[in-house]
Every structure is written in C-alpha cells, then in structure tokens.
Amino acid sequence: MDDTDTQTNSVASGDEADPIPATADTSMWPTGHEESGYRKVLELLTTYGSVPFWLMIIYYASTQFWPRAKYGVLFLGGTLLLYILSELPDAIEDRDYLDVGAMVASAIISAITTGYLFFNFERLYVGSLGYALPHEYAIAAAFTLAIIFLTWRSFGSTFLIVVIVGIGYGLVGPWMPGVLQHGGLTTTRTLRVLVLSMDGFFGFLNQLVAAWIALFLLFAGLLKTYGAFDLIFRVAVRSAKYLDSGIAQTAVIASAIIGSINGSQTANAGMTGSFTIPLMKDAGVRPESAAAIESVASTSGQVLPPVMGAGAFIMASLITGITYVDVIIAGLIPAAILLISIFLAVHYVAAPQIGETDPTDHLDTTMSRSSIAFESVKYGIPLFILIYYLGIVQYTVMTSALYTAVSMIAMGVIIPVLRSLTIDEDPVPKTIRRVIVQTVDGFREGIIVLAPVAIILASINGVVDILMATAVPTAISLALMDLSGGVMLIGVILAMVISILLGLGMPTTAAYTVVALLIAPSLISQFFVPELASHFFVFYAAILAGLTPPIATTVAVAAGIAGGDFWGSAYDSIKISLPLFVLPFTFVYHPEILGGNLAPKTLIAGAAAMIGAIAMIHGINYRFPYGSIRTYATRAVFFAVGVVAMTFPDRNFQYGAIAIIAVLFGLHYLQKKTDVALPV
Template identity: 30%
Template sequence: MTAPTTTPMTAAERDADAQMIRQAIDRENPSTAMAFEGAAGKAVFVIAVLFSVFQIWTAAFNPLSSLVVRSIHVGFLLLMAFALFGFREEERRTVPWYDWLFGVAGFAFGLYHWWFEADLIQRSGDPNTVDLIVGALEVALVFEAARRIMGLTLPIMCAVFVPYALFGRWLPFGLGHRGYDIDQVIDNLFLSTEGIYGTPTFVSSTYIFLFILLGAFLERAGMVQLFNDVSLGLVGRAKGGPAKVAVVSSGFMGMINGSGIANVLTTGQFTIPLMMRFGYRPAFAGAVEATASMGGQLMPPVMGAAAFIMAETIGVPYSDIAIAAIIPAILYFGSAFWMVHLEAGMRGLRGLPESECPSVVKALKEGWYLVLPLAALVYLLFAGFTPLFAGVIGLAATAGMILGTQLVLRIGPMVLRVVFWVALGLVAAGLWSAGLRTEHMAALLVGGLALACLTFRDGRLSAGLLVKALADGAKNAVGVGVACALVGVMIGMLQLTGLASSFATLVVDFSQGNIFLALVLTMVASIVLGTGLPTTATYIVMAAITAPALKLMGVPLIVSHMFVFYFGVMADLTPPVALAALAASSICRADHMEIGWIATKIALAGFVVPFMWVYDPALMLQSDSVVAIAYVVVKACLAIGLWGGAAIGYFWAPLTWPERILAAAIALLFVLSISWTDEVAFVLTGLFLLWQRHRARSAPVITRPAS
C-alpha cells in the first residue's frame, strides 16, 4: 500500500503544524501523548495501572462508600492530569517537580473523604476550617487540571457560576437569588454529592471508566484488525468501496469504544490512506473517517460517556438508552454510507480489486473468539443487569480471552483446544452452581488463566498485554473524568441557586411555545457550545439548561436528552475547532478546517434525524406498534436519501440546482409533523425517483482509474 502524498512544507511550518495537531489530539485522547523517558515514564505507567486496578476492585467488590470512591477517583485523575499535561502547551519528556507536587496534593486531597469519613458525616452541613481549606484547594486543582487538558473555555464557563452563587442577591434583571456564603459554596462543591463529586463524577468513576477500559482491552486483543477485515470483505468491492469500508469499520469500532477521536486514530490509520490510494482527495478521505468515527458515540452497546451520564440523570436503565439509540445510530451511519456512495457515483470512483478484499468467513473463523466478550456484554446489558456488572464481566471475559487464547494456542491440536474450552465452561458452571457471585467467579477464572499462562514460554507477553491495556484505559479516562468533575461545579451551582429552572422557563417563553423554534435554538446552542467543549461536557451543560425546557414543552425526557447528546456529537465535526477533523488531518495531511467543512456536509443528511424522533418518538423505539416504528423508519430513510442528494448534487444522476432544492424541500416535508405533509412528500418522492431513473438511463457512464 502506497503512502499518501504530502504537500511540500518548510521545516518550521511542518513542526508548528505537527505540534498543534499533537496537542489537540493528546488533550482529547491522552493515551496517545508522548511517552516520558526514564523514571517519570515508569511512574506514570505504574500510576495508570494502579488507577485501573482500583476501579476494577471497587466495581467488582464494592468495598467503599460511593462518595469515597468518587473522591479517590478524582484524586487519581488529578495525579495523572498533572503528570501528563504541562502548565503550558509544550512538548516535554519528563514531569517537573512542581507538577508532581500538584498531582500528589490532588491525590492526597482525594483521600480526605476516606480518611475522615466518619467525622465528615457527623459534622455534615457544618464544615470546619480544614474542610474548607482542603475543599477550596481541591476545587482549584480541578480547574487547573481542566485548563491544561481542555483549554480555558470550559473552566471559565464553570467558574462564572461561583461568583453568581456568592453575589446573586445583588444581581438585577430577574437573575437575583438569596445569595450564599463561601462556606456554603465550598460545602456544596467538595463535601456533598452535588459538586465535583456529583452525578457526572459518579458515572465517570463507575460505568465510564470500566467501558473505556474494556475498549482498551479489546483493541489490544486485536479487535481493530478484525473489524477492518470484515468491513473490507463486506463492502470493499462496492462502488466507492474504500470510503464505505471506513464507515462500516468505524461503526463496528464504535460498538466497543465510544470515543470519536480514538476511532479516528485507530481505524483512520488504515482507511484514510486506503481511500486516498483509490481516488478520494485527502480532505474528503479525512472527512469521511471523522464523520463515521464520531458516530461511534451513538452506537450501542458501548456508547459515548455522555450516554451513561444520561441514564443516571434521567433515572432509567442504561439498556433503555442503548435501545432508544439503535435506530438513530444505524440511520447516522446509513446517512454517512449514502453520502460517500453519492460522492463515489458523482466522481466515478470504483471499489477495491478482489485480491485486496479478505474473506468475511475466514476473518470471523480466525477471530471469532474476539466477539465473545462483546456478545456477553450485549446479553448482560439487555438482560437487565447493571452496566457496572456488565462492565466487570466484560473485562473479565476479555482478559480471560487474551490469556486463554495464548494458552490454547500452545496446547496443539484443535481437539485439545475444544477440550480446554469445555473444561473451562464446566468449571464456570460449577462455580456458578456453588452460589458464588458472578464477578467473584470471573475474577477466579481470570486469575487461574493468568497463572496457567505464566507457566508457559512467552506467557509473560500475554500478561504484559493486559498491563498495557490497563494503562491505556486509565490514560483514556483522564480527559472525560476531569471534564465530569469540573462540570459538576456548574451543575452544583445551578442546583443551589435554582438558575436551571429559570433558564428553562426563559427558553419556553422566548420560543412562544413553538417546538420547532425551541429545537433549532437547542441545536444551535449545542453545536456552538460543542465547538469548544468535549462531547460529554457539552451534553451535561445542555442537559442542565435546555433539556428541561423541551420537557416543559411536552418532549419526552429520553427524547429531549438524546436530541442534546446527538448535536453535542455533531459539534466535534464543526469548525472552527472540529477535533475529529483535526485528528484526521494528522493522517491525511490536509487542512483541518477544510476537513471540518466537508465532514459537516457529509453529516448533513443526519441532521434531519433528531427532529424526526422528537416529532415521532417511535423512531427511538418509544412505541409498542411495529407498524408505527416501520413507518417512521421508512420516512427517515427517504428524508436522508433526498437530503443527501441535495447536499452532494448527485442521486442516480447529477442534480441541477432546482432539483437539489426540490429534494431538500421534500425531505423537510418528511420531517414536519403536519397532517398533510407525509402524503405530499410520498407523492413528490415517487415523481422525483422516476425522473432520476429517466435521467440516469440517458446519462453517460463515468469511470475513473485508481490514482
């Protein structure tokens, strides 16, 4: 496979560009950060492994109270944040002494709730001087860690609410409230479960961390290669096959990862050069991968971190969120797939040759065992088990798979391998029948497999793989976790002052009861806010401010929160920041702004889907009628198809501007919830398709050789 071509640049320009890209990507995905040299690198690695071990221990055995787990979780996050990120945006090979001091202080303050747990309970609501000092320092360290990771936007946004709580009694224009003293504010932010240890941190310290760790385990096990092989075998030969491989592979990867940037950096290393080799221009190749990768946050069973926070916020099982997201996620990837199909048709881009497309059957035959942990996870989530339980079992199954595979590969004949797995199943059944808790059983199985592997030659390689996965998972969790802790400041102050309910009423009054106007305002606010914030932070902020307004207007709770979440994801594609585009630009070497605008265009068809599920929640499976669900899915598919043709300028044949405007108008009719719009839209769609079929038959066939 040939490498993508690059535009000649001066050394200074190349270094500056590389540094900007690396800093942005490292902030979103810290596991890609530069490895430190010497003792500092080993120390960071050990801390990351201990962080993961602590999280697995507390998830499996629940030995500590919830507030203590959250506090120690934030302590670990601060220790790792100050070790991984410097005071300034600069590359470094070691950790300065003062960053170690800040990190150790943050970790020590994180142990405060554990060490003085009984005393804090006895003086709840009446903090002493030490409580206030430690609390103020811990909150300040959270702000500084967030600034280093995400820049100034989110810290400033959250910091504004602290003086608002302190001086609210003097504010004009209806913004005033009773006002709170500094000890009340610190008590809310540090000593309660409403500030930095609020719901976002609770979810980060339980579900989010485990599922990020699970994704790291599966990636280390070779799941990326399996997804790429299956995707190549399924769609590689089709028109525009390389781009379709990117969409399908990113969709598969999204099932285990839930991180858009990580998806770009894993699947994109393979798909972007592949697309460029077969005729796609670099910016478009990067945009396709960025668009498809961001959809990974919408794809069950492991969605983005915000989905777990959503489940906890609205008080429903995570499985309800995953079920509601199934059709929207499929439609998102379907719209991206359709857009690249249209681009390929317009440019005459062909698929991959037969020789470069692996067999799907062979790929699954060789890597079938990689699917087992994912299958177990799906079963547990949809069988009513909690995400925490499912995550622990998924981790145990993945670790057992990695270690067990190394063991059975050394046994020899296939018969012996089958005997091994049967025996392993019998042991598991025996432990289960003995009444042992499932997570304890899984821990015993994994421990036994680890000891067995270490008795074989090269067994330490398998154990090392797991340890590296533990470190990767902890590093990947830093950015999300710190964002959750910081946004807790805003949530705590909104709840303390009652501003959230006041803002919801203001949105309702401004939109004058017009649900479409309220949705557009929410969409714009989510995208604008999301250009400077991670998806998780965007969702938390918008869920606290605008989702209650949509609820007041009659939108079901899960529908309104999913609407906010969806457009928070889309914000990562939107310039000027467009982190997904920035990550893709590091691979395809095209301007990240150009990639961002093309990615927005590719995702444009998907913009109609959230409006449709608000007007008809059956699109999110919020209906018992199969007919109603099928009807709205057909409408959504037609709307996406027409909107995509209008955006690209091609359907079965090139579209003129009047035809593009007509296609967009018909798609809009499918979205609007008016009694007559569906009938008119179906009739116009039929006429449009007949006209396009006629034009396609008379249009010349375009072919383009691979470049």
Template identity: 30%
Template sequence: MRKLTGYAGLVVGVLAVVMSVYHVYARLTVYAPDQHALLFITLGFSLVLSFLLWPLHKDATPDRVPWEDLALAGLSLFCVGYMFVNYEYVVNRFPTADALSPMDMVVGCMGILLVLEATRRTIGAALPIVAVTFLAYGLAGHWFGGFLHHRGLTLEITVDQSWFTTEGVFGPPMTVAGTYVILFIIFGTFLEKSGAGAFFMNFANAIAGGARGGPGKVAVVSSSMFGTISGSAVANVMVDGWLTIPMMKKTGFKPEAAAAIEAVASTGGQIMPPIMGAAAFVMAEFLGASYTSVMIAAAIPALFYYGALFAAIHFNAVRSGLKGLPKEELPILGQIMIKQAHLFMPVVVLLALLLQGFTPTYAAIMATVALVAISWLRPKTGMGPRACLDALREGAINTIPVAMACAAAGIVIGIVLQTGLALRFTAFLIDFTYGQLLLALMITMVAGIILGMGMPTTPAYIMQAALLVPAIIKLGVEPMAAHMFAFYFSCLSAVTPPVALAVYAAASIGGANLWGAGVQAMKFAAAGFIVPFFFVYNPALLFSGSWYEILSAVATGMVGVVALAAGLEGYFLRNAAWFERLLFLAAAFLLIDPDGITDIIGGGVLAVGLLSQKLRNGAPVTDSARA
C-alpha cells in the same frame, strides 16, 4: 502527555493498574467501600495521575516530573486523605447548614483549585473557564439583574456546595465516571489490545472494500465499530484515519472528502450502541433510567446517521467515477472470520448481558473476562499477563480526562442548583421563545454545538442538561427525546466548523483544506443535524410506540436519508438538476418525519424526482455511463 520511563514510569504504571483493579474489585465484592469512598478514591487517583502525566504547559520536559507537579500530586493526596480521615463527619453532616471549620475551608478551596488545574491540563482551558465563571456568578449573583439575579452565595456555601456535598465535584457526573465509564474504557482498551481494531478494519475491507467508493465505505464500517468502543471522535480518527484516509485518496477521493468521511464516521461512534460515549451514561443518570433503555433509544437515529453517510459516499463515488480496491488487495472474508471472528464475541456478550437486564458494570466486567478467555482461541491474539497489565494501565489513563471533566462539570451543576438558576433559566427560555418549541430546540442546538467546540461531549451535554433540557421538557417533549437531542448536538460539534476537532485531526492526516473538509463533513453528517428534530416530535424514532409505528418509521426514514444524501450530493440515477435536488431534499424531510401523511407525500415527491431522472435526456443511465 508525558512519556515516563524508568522509576517514574514504573510508579505511574503501578498507580494506573491499581486504579483499574480497584474499580473492578469495587463492583464485584460486597466488602468494597460505599459510594462516597469510591468517588474519593476515583478523584484521588485521577488528580495524582493528572499531575504526574500531564505537564503544566506543552513545552515542559516530556520525560521528567518536576518538583512542582510532585507537590501538586501530594496536595491532591492531602485533600482526598482529609476526606477519609474525617469520613464520618463529611458523610453525616448537613451540607450548607453545618458551618465549615477553617481547615475545611482550606481543604475545600485547595481541592477545587486542583480540580480546575487538572481539568485544564487534561482537556484544555474551556471547561475550567466555564466553571470559574459559574463560581464567580454564585458569589456575585446579587449584582445581576433579571433572571440571573439571586441573593448571592457566601464563600463558605460555595466551597461547601462544590466540595463537601454530593451535588458538586462528587456529584452525579463523577458518580458515572467512577462507576460505569472506567469499566467500559477498560473493556475498550482490552478489546484494542486483543487486535480487534485490525479485525474491524479487515472485516470492513472484506465486505465493502471492492465496491464503488469502497475505502470510504470501509471507513464507515470500521469507524462505527471501533468508535462505539473508543467513545472519542478524535481518538477514533487518529487510530483509523492513518489507514482509511490514504486508502481513500489512493482510489480517487479528494483529500477533503476523505477527511470528512473519516471524521463523520468516527464522530458517530459516540451515538452508536452498544457502547456509546461517556455522556450516554450521564444521560441515564439524569433520566433515572437504565443504560439499556438509552442504548435502545439511540439505535434508530444511529442507523439513520450511518445510512445517510453510506449513501452519500456511494453517490459521491459514482458521480466522480471512483472504483473500489483491486480484488488482489482485499482480504478474504472467510479467512478473516476463521482467524479473527472470535474477537467480536465479547461485544456480543456485552450486548446480550445488557439486553437481559444485567447492570452495565457487571456486563462490562464479564465482557472483559470473556475477551481475555476468548482471545486464547487463537494463539496470535491470546492476551498474556503483560498485555493485560498494559490494558489495565492504559484503561485508567484514558479514564482520567473523562473523570476530570466530570469533576469540573460537577462544580457547575452545584452552583446551578444552589442558586436556583435552572428554574429561572427555564422560565426565561420559555418566555423568550414565547413557548415555541422549535425556537427552543434551535437555541439548544446552537448551544450544544458551541459548548462542544470548547470541551468534550460529556461536559457539553451536562451544561445543556442543567440549563436547556428542563425548558424543552416543560414545553412537552418526552425526557428521553429532550436529553437525546442535547446529546446529539454535543457530539456533532466535532464535525461543525469553525472548531471541528475531528475534522482537524482527519485533515491533518489527509493534507486537506480545513474549511473544505468541514463543509463536506457537514454534508455527510446532515442526517445527524436533522433527525433529532424529528424524534423530538415523534418518539417512535426512539423505539417509543407500537411495533407498527416503529417499523414504518424505520422503513420510510431509511428511504428518506438516502434521498437526503442524493439531494446533498447531487446524484441519484444520474447527475441531478437543481430542481431534482430540491425534490430529493423535500422528499427526505417528508419521509424522515414518521407520519403516515408525510410519508405518502414524500414518496410521491421522490417518485417525481426519480421519474425526472429517468426521462431526462432519454433512457436511464447505464453502469458504464455512471462510471
């Protein structure tokens, strides 16, 4: 991304601030334009800023906007301006029934190409390539056989569906970006500017830094807290990793383990309520449910994910004889809470408003306002006009990659709907798997990981929601569980080799071997790969059921993820023999499954493994022996 200064930097800064302020204004006043106009404005700002800030290629001049990018920004304004000039015509016409004029065709084709190029610049080439492939499929469907066959779309219908309807570029994904995502990103930026990131780190150090493997546990606490605000695994690694990874290495963690811990902890931020990744808002849109219901459903799986990671770090540290940070290097919890605890209050405000039934947009805005006011409880954290303007500017800029990903994904969704591919693919997948749910889930898992390797979580999830999730639902899975399953594996691609972007980022900081860090990351993230299968078969893990079912699922599941960590790390009370590791792993699978019979069997298997550890080679291991 370009680092513009002078007049160009001022212009871009003003545009970004205006973009943020407008979206806040649009949610607070009854005089704001309707939904169509909001999306036109969101795309207009995003396209213009994409071409002004992201260069054509990496070797371009970093501090100057060339004339061709200015021309593309101008064409973006022309295409969006055309939608406003002909607003009544665009909004009231019958899509794909009323013929497009020659100028409509020019604007539509130009707009689609601009969206694809802006997406390529901001998030890479993978999603634009997928979008172009689907556009070609729409035009050439009559050449395909089997479930891929359709009568073929004309160029006019393809352009109409992709640009002039509410099921293409301006479809549900873009609606989520322009309505919800930008406001939560702005809130997260304000939180970061207020110094909350430093508070999260100090708080984590104070409560966990002195324990065995303390720096690793600090990474879990701080990254889960910051990751739920940032919504990006890689961004979280780059913010927290510079502090946590060297700290872990200093106390004896191997570089690969340190990088894996930070990558897995950062990735979990997207599945951690109250503020999850942008895909969670898209999920709520697809489900026709409130974001609060999605947030509540995600709570138990997130608890298992981080519980397993925390236990794995502990076992890894004890097995390796690692210590925590020296007491003199630890911040004092009481002093931190006195000086900085107020910075956590806006998150509490946000969560309280969501749970009370307020809309996510209102909750995000009110939490941001509360943050600015609360920051002045301590002069050192008070956010003045300059800090607020910087937060508004960065919030808009951080929204652009998400908005462009949603716009390009909308093109894919439009083609899928227009060609009827979703229905045919659902029927094909059910026939291909012979109606076997487990096989369909395995295919969805692999697809989510592969898609997530080349694109951000949001478009990767959207692809699955369009093609794979309907088949899972038709096989009897509850919609929330089906969508959450796809969402999980879109996130976990960030720590799954061979293309594990969060691991790459962490390994570059820690000087770790990429494959070694990747394999270790998969071990640390094991609960994330296993738990989704269990909540598909038993929705109690998604807060669906009686309180007894939910509480028992949480209690036995937490024991199960600890057993899982012990089996993978090869340590519980002492170094585990191979048969003890198998017992722990078997117990983990049985206990995570929220069923009474499997819980009883799993508890017995775990007891056998622990008894074996206590009896093997004499008396139980003492603390000194563990070290």
C-alpha cells in the same frame, strides 16, 4: 525500517537529545540518557500503578464494599494521580518547568485531598453538613484550583472558560441582569458544594464514571492492546471491497465501531483517522473529502448502540424509570437511519474519486482461517457476555461491565495460549509473557482513555451543582420561552443552537451532561416534549459541535491529519452528515420513533425518517448531470421534501413528501436508463 522509525527509536532510547541553548539553566533538568531514564521510570509507575487501580475498581464492582460516594473519592484521586504520572514525561522532556511544577503540585494536592476526604468520610458526609473547619476550606480551595488546571491541560482554554464562568456565576449572582440574577453563593458554600459535601467534583457524574463507565473503558483498552482494533479494520477492509467506495466505507465501519466505545469523537478521529485518512488519500480521495468522511464516521459512532459513546449510561441515570437497555433499544432506529444515510453519502462523495483498487492490498499480512476463528472466539465471547447479561438477563450495568472486562482478560490470555499449542510456533512460556505484557498495557491504555473523561465529568459535575444551587435551569427555561414566544419550532431551534454552543470542544459524555441538565428540562416543562425525546434531542444536538464551524474540533483534527483545508473539510462534513442535523427535530415531532418496539407508529416514523434522510443525502451529494440552476433547484426540492418527510407533525404531509420523493427518484431512474432529459 524506514528513516522515520529509526529516528523515533533513537530519540526514545535517548541516543539523541534536543539541543539545549547555552544560556539555559539546565541544572535541574535531565538530559540525554538521564532524560530517557526519567521517562522510563515515570512510564513504569503509570503502567504498574494502573494495575492496583483497576484491581480496586474490579473489587468494588464485585463487592460494593464502600459507599459509592466514598469509592468515588478514591476513584477520582487515583485517576488524577495516574493522569499526572502519564503526562509528566513529555513535560519534563519539553523542559516546561511551570507545567511540571503545576502538575507536581496538583498531584500532591490530589493525594492530600483524597486521603483526607476518604479517612474523614463519615464526619464530612453525614456529621458536618453546612459547615467545615478552616483547614478543610483551604484543602477544598487548593483542590478546586488543581481540578481547574488539569481540566485546562486536558481540554484547553475553551473549556477552562466554561468551568470558570460556571463557578464564578455562583459567586456573582446578585450582580447579574434579569432572569440570570440570584442571591449568590458565599465562597465557603461554594467550596462545600464543590468538594467538602462529596458532591461537586466528586458527585454523581464522577460516581457514574467510577461505577459504570470505567470498566467499559478498561474493556476498550484491553481490546486495543489485544489487537481487536486491527481485526475490526481487517473486517471493514474486506467488507468494503465489494463497493466502488470501498476504501472510504472502511473508515465509516471502523471509525463508527471504535468511536462508539471511545466516547470522544475528536479523540476517535485522531486515533482511527491516522490510518483511515492516508488509506483514502492513497486511493485518490481528496484530503478534504477524506477528513470529512472520517469526522462524520467518528461522530456517528457516538450514537451507535450499545455504548453510544458512553452517553447511554448517563442518559439512563438521568431519566427516571428508564433503564440502560431501554436507552440503547430506543437508539437503534435513529442510529440505523444515520448510518445508512452516511454510507450513501460517502458512496456519492468518494466513489467518483477512487480508482480501481482492491482495499485488501492495504493489509500488510493475511490471516489464516484458523487465526480468524481463534480471534473471533477471543473477542466474540466477551461481546456475547455483555449482550447476554445486559440485554437478556438484565443485570446491572456495573455487573455486566465487570463480567465483560474479566472475560476479556481471560480470553486475552487463554486464546493465545491455545493458539501456541495448536497453530502458532511460539512456545507457551513466550506467549504467556506476551499476553501478560498486553494485559498490563491494556490497564495502562484504559487509564489513558479514562483519565480525560473522568477529569472533564468531574469538572462538569462541579459546574452543574453550582448552577443547580442557583436555579439557573429555571432561568434558562423562562428565557427560552420568552425568546421563542411560545412557538415550539423556534424554541427547539434555539435549544439546538445552545446545545451546539455548549458542546464545543467537549467529549460526548460531557457535552450531553451539560445540555441534559440545562436544556432538556426547558423542552420538557415549556414545550411538553416527552422526557426521552428531549434527552435524545439534546444528545444528538450536542455532538454536532464537533462538526459545526467555526470550532468543529473533530473536523480540525481530521483535516490536520489529511493536510486539507479546514473550511472545505467542514463543508463536506456537513453535506455528508446532513440528516444528523435534522434527526433531533424528528425526536421532538415524532417521539414514537424512539419507541424501541415493532408498533406500527414506530415503524412508520422510522420509515418516513429513513426515506427523508435518503432524499436529503441524494439531493445534496448526488452529481446531477444538469446545468447549475437546474441542479440547485433539484437539490432544494430533494432537501425540502426530505425535511418534511423526516419532521412534519402531520402524517398526511409526510405521506405527500414521500410520494414526491418516489416520483423524483422514478424520474431520475428513467432519465438514467433512457438518457432523455425529463423534467424534475
């Protein structure tokens, strides 16, 4: 064990405590072993509290015993309490008494509000529409403050401003200028919308998380504790050893797959980047390039079917007549375009930097063929169940997620026991104890992943309901039409800019929800963009916030891990992900690319976009052997014809651009073969 591990373990066990200033009042704070005892108790409460919480969710998914709105109240309350329990140990160790006090108060308020709404559900939901009792307004006000605090604690001041401005806009409507002016909401109506009506914080997004997304996040937590992420990493490493850029491709494969389940590109960059970035740096990749590759890979995972960072679930719930399966099928061609172009860009960027190394050298241990077979069955059966029930039989998302999560628990217990009976030396009782611990840890990990998603979507739902009550989407549509002068290109550019701004600092689900409810209706009503294409446009545009300076939260996290310059990392990430900035316009001008079928027009649109994306990546990232002026001119030509091939409405212009791309590639191929300077 190295010194770092020794130090970490000694602190965790309470052998060392942070020095306390002599002037500090420590009477109320635990120290030394007492501090460790507090942490252990709170962590046990979180861990074992997660078991009945997930059993409640599994029970509801099996029976739908309560009305969904009533279940949503119980779900959000339980999530908030478990989140607070999981965060308290660090706050206590930091001796931040304001934070501890605020969290304890939030826990008490959440428990009281949840209990009151749950046991008075029928009266409040049906019998008290339009009015409430004085103490109910007090409860609603306290709960609103608690949600705002927990949102700030999870996502920082940027999103705090969004929530406060959104709620405040409902109150100050009469004093707003121009199209933003509205009649205003009273304080009591605002509290009814946010809490007492079972909408607002407890509304359809919260219920969507409770019914659909939660079980998938439990599945993700179980995958992590059962060791699936390690297997994904091993497969990625072994697959990547056949390429010069193999080490860097490991990050693309692992981060994209895990990011699809994770639901937050920033969190995913922190999780997978902690091992992919050092791996790339050890192989010779510059810190800025390593950070950019991880950032783009984590972002690309958000559009990767079948989960699409949980955005697919929300999209299916927002678009009338569209099922979840329709969404993931529609997303297949765009995801393929994005991933292939990213693979190519990463190869261009990383291959010249990487020395002669074997990626498998970075694996601590090797797995026998029998172990690989057991692990493949362990994770393959739940995945097959998910695909079968969701895509073939087309059960509901909740039922499919239930079967997937339960089968993962079953396989997570059965396969290790079978291994202990056949190829492993561990006795069965020891194996059973280990898998029980892993299962309970998976429940806890599920809460850790779920809580921030539930909190931010509850906040978003509150803000959205306030904005919908003030008819702000109509105002945005009118403003967008006025600013664009009715020109579609200007309108969609403005829509993209607004989507990026609204997506700053948010996870995928929250960013998409905001822009889907505020921006997509403008594209549909004012510019007559098909509904599915509009939603894909804003979905792709919203996740660009994680890569776009000056905020670029995903890049910031990755650059911090890599120890690289933020601006250099952001510049490299934009170069690698350039087609991601253009694909949304393809959805607008060629919505047939989302057809999800083998119709000629769908295949032609997909092929044109793929060729254009490859041309852009080649032009921007390939190291041309020319002088600077000629190189810049070549890059500009490749970029321009790539954009035309991807987006131009007239098919003849697309064909012309593709022909030019073919000529350019042909010339460069001949030049490389003959080493003779040819005109570009």
